[in-house]
Amino acid sequence: MSDIALHHESDVSILGNFEATRDSIVTDLYRTHNSWLMGWLRKKIGCSFDAADLMQDTFSKILQKDDLGSIKEPRAYLTTVAHGLMVNHVRRKDIERAYLEALENMPEVDVPSPESLNIMVETLAKIDEMLDGLPERVRSAFLWCQLEGLSHAEIASRLSVSVSSVRQYIAKALLHCLNMGN
């Protein structure tokens, strides 16, 4: 659906000397709103170091967008992009904390190198994002199915629900992931 909307919008944007126009739009955005955005981020996240990082990320993400000509509400647009990045950032920190905590509690698991730790956190964060919004039991059922290879009957007894409920949970989780992927 989103690419239909996008075509429609780029029809009305200035397609002429596209690159030049785009850079000047971003420069304008930056000049006009950067300190305001920095304030917004700092208020939300409470740490100016992270806020500065996120502001850079916000503008570099905007630089990669195709449909800049159609921005009508610059601040709403900036906060939408920044908000998405912020949620990811906080999620990553949260995952990293939980992962280190899990390692600490499971001495039998090997401690990964810093590089593979990063990859692991990234991978888990992507999955976490994909599962966002799923009810707890649906989420658990799907994870046990995918990561432990439990049968539906085993999941049903862990959750004390019927096998037909588990079938529904698994279907719901998969459809959710398919929708998130698109």
Added chain:
Amino acid sequence: MARYSNDVIHEATNWFVELTSGEATDADRKEWQRWLNASPENRQAWQQVEAITNRFMGLDSKTSIAVLNRPIDTKDIKSQERRQVIKTLSLMLAAGTAGWYGYKQKPWYLLMADYSTAVGEIKRLTLDDGSLLVLNTDTKVAIDFSNQARTIRLLQGEIYIETAQEQDRNYRPFSVVTDHGTVTALGTKFSTQVKSKHSCVSVYQDAVEVRPCDELDNNVVVNAGELVTFNTAFSQQKQLIDRASMAWINGFIIADKMPLADFVDHLSRYHSGILRCDPAVADLTISGAFPVNDVNAALTSTSEVLAIRIERYTRYFVMIKPA
């Protein structure tokens, strides 16, 4: 982005459920192969399914489950922060100079809140689609409108909604999601409140459908004038609503021979701190309309009509006692 008909996606999903059940036979797998080879569309849909399952490949199951099923403790952020400090310290000791800095921890989804109100505050908003959203005291919501659906996540507190009619073919269903389930509007005025163990829906016009998140089949339609309380598994018997219960939307509590204890309960939601009622006066009844933006004024006017006195120990601790 490839697009498929919903049918193909649903068929692929059914096959996925079948093959992961632990009871699939060789005959089932042959049947699945036949389905797979029946059309390129089927094959592409299955590739989408595999793209999802591939993400789990090579992950250690124990740590991954511990991370992805990490408990999220909304009610007790303070103690979580404390625990966090201890964990961080012990990890930093264990890691030596490897330098892992603790992060000022907030559950990230509370950061997701797009709109929130403080204790005692009521906020009215018009959403992009023209729907009216009113936030009651101490409330947090995240708005998630896409091309397919209009979703409001109620993270904390209480909201009232008047959905805007979407006329055209692009009708997007409107729903409120809480920890306990999904409330889908069927063109409506309604309010939803989330508490720690259950959620509650009151419908003022048309109807909504409630679906508890763990038992998707236990859905129930709630009609205008009805109220229902639900947890993650089932809904309780429907009750009739009291029209006065929606007065908060306009900033009032309307009491009609309401026991003082209930009145104080209502009022305390708008008061930061403790507001208590002595059992000796709990059964006195009160009638009238009281503004919620000034709890002190409401208490003072109550004390003028009932045989009670208000004792203020600090700004935050207020007791209502017999006169």
